[in-house]
Amino acid sequence: MTRQQARLFAIFSSAVVTIAFLGMTVDTHSQIPRLTHEDKLTPQVIAGKDVWHKYNCTNCHTLLGEGAYYAPDLTKIAVQRGPEYLRAFMHDPSRFYDEQKVRRVMPQQHLSEQEITDLIAFLEWIGHIDTQGWPPRRILVSGAAIPGTNAGQQAPAPSSEPVALGxxxxxxxxxxxxxxxxxxxxxxxxxxxxxxxxTRAAQMLQSPDYHGKAKDVAGYIRESIIDPNAYVVPGATYSVEQRSIMPGNFGKELTAQQIDQLVAYLASLK
Known part of the structure:
Protein backbone atom coordinates (compact mmCIF):
# COMPACT_ATOMS: atom_id res chain seq x y z
CA MET A 1 0.00 0.00 0.00
CA THR A 2 1.39 3.37 -1.03
CA ARG A 3 1.50 6.38 1.28
CA GLN A 4 -1.38 7.99 -0.58
CA GLN A 5 -3.47 4.82 -0.34
CA ALA A 6 -2.77 4.58 3.38
CA ARG A 7 -3.82 8.20 3.82
CA LEU A 8 -7.06 7.62 1.89
CA PHE A 9 -7.75 4.43 3.87
CA ALA A 10 -7.29 6.32 7.16
CA ILE A 11 -9.58 9.14 6.03
CA PHE A 12 -12.24 6.71 4.79
CA SER A 13 -12.08 4.59 7.97
CA SER A 14 -12.34 7.67 10.18
CA ALA A 15 -15.35 8.88 8.20
CA VAL A 16 -17.10 5.50 8.54
CA VAL A 17 -16.45 5.38 12.30
CA THR A 18 -17.64 8.98 12.72
CA ILE A 19 -20.86 8.33 10.79
CA ALA A 20 -21.51 5.13 12.79
CA PHE A 21 -20.86 6.95 16.07
CA LEU A 22 -23.18 9.83 15.15
CA GLY A 23 -25.84 7.36 14.01
CA MET A 24 -25.69 5.44 17.31
CA THR A 25 -25.76 8.71 19.26
CA VAL A 26 -28.88 9.90 17.45
CA ASP A 27 -30.51 6.49 17.93
CA THR A 28 -29.70 6.48 21.64
CA HIS A 29 -31.11 9.96 22.20
CA SER A 30 -34.25 9.08 20.24
CA GLN A 31 -34.89 6.17 22.61
CA ILE A 32 -34.26 8.04 25.88
CA PRO A 33 -37.86 9.30 26.31
CA ARG A 34 -39.18 5.74 25.98
CA LEU A 35 -36.50 4.06 28.08
CA THR A 36 -36.83 6.60 30.89
CA HIS A 37 -40.67 6.92 30.62
CA GLU A 38 -40.10 10.67 30.38
CA ASP A 39 -43.85 11.28 30.41
CA LYS A 40 -43.90 10.28 34.11
CA LEU A 41 -41.23 12.80 35.11
CA THR A 42 -43.57 14.73 37.43
CA PRO A 43 -42.80 17.74 39.66
CA GLN A 44 -42.80 15.38 42.64
CA VAL A 45 -40.13 13.21 41.00
CA ILE A 46 -38.03 16.32 40.40
CA ALA A 47 -38.57 17.36 44.03
CA GLY A 48 -37.36 13.91 45.07
CA LYS A 49 -34.24 14.36 42.98
CA ASP A 50 -33.61 17.61 44.84
CA VAL A 51 -33.94 15.73 48.15
CA TRP A 52 -31.44 13.15 46.89
CA HIS A 53 -28.91 15.90 46.23
CA LYS A 54 -29.77 17.96 49.32
CA TYR A 55 -28.78 15.10 51.62
CA ASN A 56 -25.82 14.03 49.46
CA CYS A 57 -27.14 10.48 49.05
CA THR A 58 -24.76 10.01 46.13
CA ASN A 59 -21.82 10.26 48.53
CA CYS A 60 -22.60 6.69 49.62
CA HIS A 61 -25.09 5.25 47.11
CA THR A 62 -25.10 4.70 43.37
CA LEU A 63 -27.85 5.39 40.85
CA LEU A 64 -27.57 4.19 37.25
CA GLY A 65 -23.87 3.54 37.78
CA GLU A 66 -23.13 7.04 39.07
CA GLY A 67 -22.16 7.71 42.66
CA ALA A 68 -20.17 6.13 45.46
CA TYR A 69 -19.88 2.44 46.25
CA TYR A 70 -19.77 2.62 50.01
CA ALA A 71 -23.45 1.69 50.28
CA PRO A 72 -25.73 -0.40 47.99
CA ASP A 73 -26.74 0.59 44.48
CA LEU A 74 -30.31 1.93 44.70
CA THR A 75 -31.23 1.90 41.01
CA LYS A 76 -33.91 -0.77 41.51
CA ILE A 77 -34.53 -0.44 45.25
CA ALA A 78 -38.10 0.88 44.87
CA VAL A 79 -39.04 -2.05 42.63
CA GLN A 80 -37.34 -4.63 44.85
CA ARG A 81 -38.42 -3.39 48.27
CA GLY A 82 -41.51 -1.26 47.74
CA PRO A 83 -42.61 2.11 49.17
CA GLU A 84 -43.67 0.81 52.60
CA TYR A 85 -40.18 -0.51 53.31
CA LEU A 86 -38.53 2.65 51.99
CA ARG A 87 -40.74 4.89 54.13
CA ALA A 88 -40.08 2.86 57.28
CA PHE A 89 -36.35 2.72 56.54
CA MET A 90 -36.02 6.47 55.96
CA HIS A 91 -37.87 7.19 59.19
CA ASP A 92 -35.48 5.03 61.22
CA PRO A 93 -32.65 3.16 59.46
CA SER A 94 -31.43 1.72 62.77
CA ARG A 95 -34.49 -0.56 62.88
CA PHE A 96 -33.16 -2.53 59.94
CA TYR A 97 -29.41 -2.65 60.53
CA ASP A 98 -27.39 -3.67 63.55
CA GLU A 99 -24.03 -1.91 63.60
CA GLN A 100 -22.53 -4.80 65.58
CA LYS A 101 -23.36 -7.15 62.72
CA VAL A 102 -22.87 -5.14 59.54
CA ARG A 103 -20.33 -2.62 60.93
CA ARG A 104 -21.79 0.26 59.01
CA VAL A 105 -25.20 1.84 59.13
CA MET A 106 -27.04 4.60 57.35
CA PRO A 107 -27.10 7.77 59.49
CA GLN A 108 -30.42 9.20 60.61
CA GLN A 109 -31.14 12.03 58.16
CA HIS A 110 -34.29 13.34 59.88
CA LEU A 111 -36.17 13.74 56.61
CA SER A 112 -39.61 15.31 56.74
CA GLU A 113 -42.65 13.30 55.68
CA GLN A 114 -42.89 15.29 52.45
CA GLU A 115 -39.20 14.78 51.68
CA ILE A 116 -39.61 11.03 52.17
CA THR A 117 -42.66 10.96 49.88
CA ASP A 118 -40.82 12.93 47.19
CA LEU A 119 -37.70 10.80 47.46
CA ILE A 120 -39.74 7.60 47.11
CA ALA A 121 -41.39 9.04 43.98
CA PHE A 122 -37.93 9.77 42.56
CA LEU A 123 -36.62 6.28 43.35
CA GLU A 124 -39.74 4.70 41.86
CA TRP A 125 -39.19 6.67 38.64
CA ILE A 126 -35.54 5.61 38.56
CA GLY A 127 -36.51 2.01 39.29
CA HIS A 128 -38.73 1.77 36.22
CA ILE A 129 -36.13 3.08 33.79
CA ASP A 130 -35.14 0.41 31.27
CA THR A 131 -31.50 0.01 32.29
CA GLN A 132 -30.76 -2.91 29.99
CA GLY A 133 -30.08 -5.22 32.93
CA TRP A 134 -28.28 -2.83 35.31
CA PRO A 135 -27.39 -3.37 38.10
CA PRO A 136 -26.01 -6.88 37.44
CA ARG A 137 -27.21 -8.20 40.82
CA ARG A 138 -30.02 -7.28 43.16
CA ILE A 139 -29.50 -5.34 46.35
CA LEU A 140 -28.96 -7.44 49.46
CA VAL A 141 -29.37 -6.40 53.07
CA SER A 142 -25.86 -6.67 54.41
CA GLY A 143 -23.48 -7.70 51.67
CA ALA A 144 -22.98 -9.71 48.52
CA ALA A 145 -23.19 -13.13 50.15
CA ILE A 146 -25.82 -13.95 52.75
CA PRO A 147 -26.66 -17.51 53.80
CA GLY A 148 -29.84 -18.65 52.12
CA THR A 149 -29.50 -16.34 49.13
CA ASN A 150 -27.89 -16.79 45.75
CA ALA A 151 -25.94 -13.52 46.00
CA GLY A 152 -28.40 -11.89 43.65
CA GLN A 153 -27.60 -14.05 40.65
CA GLN A 154 -30.54 -15.44 38.72
CA ALA A 155 -30.16 -19.07 37.67
CA PRO A 156 -32.27 -20.76 34.98
CA ALA A 157 -34.82 -23.31 36.11
CA PRO A 158 -33.26 -26.81 36.00
CA SER A 159 -36.55 -28.24 34.70
CA SER A 160 -40.06 -27.27 33.71
CA GLU A 161 -41.56 -28.58 36.93
CA PRO A 162 -43.57 -25.95 38.89
CA VAL A 163 -41.28 -26.20 41.95
CA ALA A 164 -38.15 -25.62 39.85
CA LEU A 165 -39.79 -22.77 37.95
CA GLY A 166 -40.93 -21.25 41.24
CA THR A 199 -44.52 -26.05 58.33
CA ARG A 200 -45.15 -22.66 59.89
CA ALA A 201 -48.09 -22.04 57.58
CA ALA A 202 -49.73 -25.28 58.73
CA GLN A 203 -49.23 -24.23 62.34
CA MET A 204 -50.53 -20.73 61.73
CA LEU A 205 -53.73 -22.03 60.16
CA GLN A 206 -54.49 -23.70 63.49
CA SER A 207 -53.67 -20.61 65.54
CA PRO A 208 -56.42 -18.36 66.96
CA ASP A 209 -54.21 -15.40 65.96
CA TYR A 210 -54.77 -16.10 62.27
CA HIS A 211 -57.74 -14.24 60.80
CA GLY A 212 -57.11 -14.70 57.09
CA LYS A 213 -59.20 -16.66 54.58
CA ALA A 214 -56.79 -19.47 53.69
CA LYS A 215 -57.84 -23.06 54.35
CA ASP A 216 -54.61 -24.89 53.56
CA VAL A 217 -50.85 -24.31 53.26
CA ALA A 218 -50.94 -23.43 49.57
CA GLY A 219 -53.77 -21.00 50.21
CA TYR A 220 -51.89 -19.36 53.08
CA ILE A 221 -48.78 -18.88 50.94
CA ARG A 222 -50.84 -17.53 48.03
CA GLU A 223 -52.62 -15.13 50.36
CA SER A 224 -49.27 -13.93 51.76
CA ILE A 225 -48.07 -13.10 48.24
CA ILE A 226 -51.23 -11.39 47.03
CA ASP A 227 -52.33 -9.74 50.28
CA PRO A 228 -49.41 -9.37 52.75
CA ASN A 229 -51.69 -7.64 55.24
CA ALA A 230 -54.05 -10.60 55.60
CA TYR A 231 -51.72 -11.79 58.35
CA VAL A 232 -48.68 -9.77 59.42
CA VAL A 233 -45.88 -11.89 60.85
CA PRO A 234 -44.67 -10.41 64.15
CA GLY A 235 -41.26 -8.78 63.91
CA ALA A 236 -39.67 -5.41 64.57
CA THR A 237 -38.78 -4.81 60.92
CA TYR A 238 -41.63 -6.62 59.20
CA SER A 239 -44.38 -4.07 59.63
CA VAL A 240 -45.21 -0.47 60.44
CA GLU A 241 -48.34 0.28 62.44
CA GLN A 242 -49.64 -3.26 61.90
CA ARG A 243 -49.17 -3.07 58.12
CA SER A 244 -46.67 -5.26 56.31
CA ILE A 245 -43.82 -3.51 54.51
CA MET A 246 -43.95 -6.18 51.80
CA PRO A 247 -45.21 -4.69 48.50
CA GLY A 248 -48.89 -5.45 47.98
CA ASN A 249 -48.90 -5.32 44.18
CA PHE A 250 -47.62 -8.81 43.35
CA GLY A 251 -51.16 -9.93 42.58
CA LYS A 252 -51.09 -7.48 39.66
CA GLU A 253 -47.41 -7.63 38.74
CA LEU A 254 -47.23 -11.43 38.53
CA THR A 255 -49.30 -13.70 36.31
CA ALA A 256 -51.53 -16.38 37.79
CA GLN A 257 -49.08 -18.99 36.49
CA GLN A 258 -46.14 -17.29 38.16
CA ILE A 259 -47.98 -17.13 41.47
CA ASP A 260 -48.79 -20.85 41.14
CA GLN A 261 -45.09 -21.57 40.58
CA LEU A 262 -44.02 -19.53 43.61
CA VAL A 263 -46.63 -21.26 45.75
CA ALA A 264 -45.42 -24.67 44.58
CA TYR A 265 -41.82 -23.84 45.46
CA LEU A 266 -42.53 -22.27 48.84
CA ALA A 267 -44.88 -25.09 49.80
CA SER A 268 -41.93 -27.47 49.32
CA LEU A 269 -39.90 -25.65 52.01
CA LYS A 270 -40.66 -27.67 55.11
Missing amino acids: QALFNAAPPGCSACHSISPGVNLVGPTLADIA
Missing part, protein backbone atom coordinates in the same frame (compact mmCIF):
# COMPACT_ATOMS: atom_id res chain seq x y z
CA GLN A 167 -37.41 -21.45 42.65
CA ALA A 168 -36.01 -19.67 39.60
CA LEU A 169 -38.72 -17.03 39.88
CA PHE A 170 -38.00 -16.60 43.61
CA ASN A 171 -34.43 -15.65 42.70
CA ALA A 172 -35.38 -13.51 39.71
CA ALA A 173 -35.75 -9.75 39.61
CA PRO A 174 -38.60 -9.01 39.53
CA PRO A 175 -40.16 -10.14 41.79
CA GLY A 176 -36.88 -10.31 43.75
CA CYS A 177 -38.16 -12.43 46.64
CA SER A 178 -34.62 -13.45 47.64
CA ALA A 179 -33.66 -9.80 48.10
CA CYS A 180 -35.86 -9.71 51.21
CA HIS A 181 -36.28 -13.35 52.24
CA SER A 182 -33.69 -16.01 53.06
CA ILE A 183 -34.35 -19.73 52.78
CA SER A 184 -31.92 -20.60 55.59
CA PRO A 185 -33.20 -21.22 59.13
CA GLY A 186 -32.77 -18.22 61.41
CA VAL A 187 -31.49 -15.89 58.68
CA ASN A 188 -34.00 -13.03 58.69
CA LEU A 189 -33.43 -10.25 56.19
CA VAL A 190 -35.97 -7.50 55.50
CA GLY A 191 -38.65 -10.18 55.84
CA PRO A 192 -38.64 -13.41 57.86
CA THR A 193 -36.82 -16.52 56.69
CA LEU A 194 -38.90 -18.82 54.50
CA ALA A 195 -36.84 -21.90 55.30
CA ASP A 196 -39.77 -23.75 56.85
CA ILE A 197 -42.67 -21.68 55.55
CA ALA A 198 -44.82 -24.74 54.77
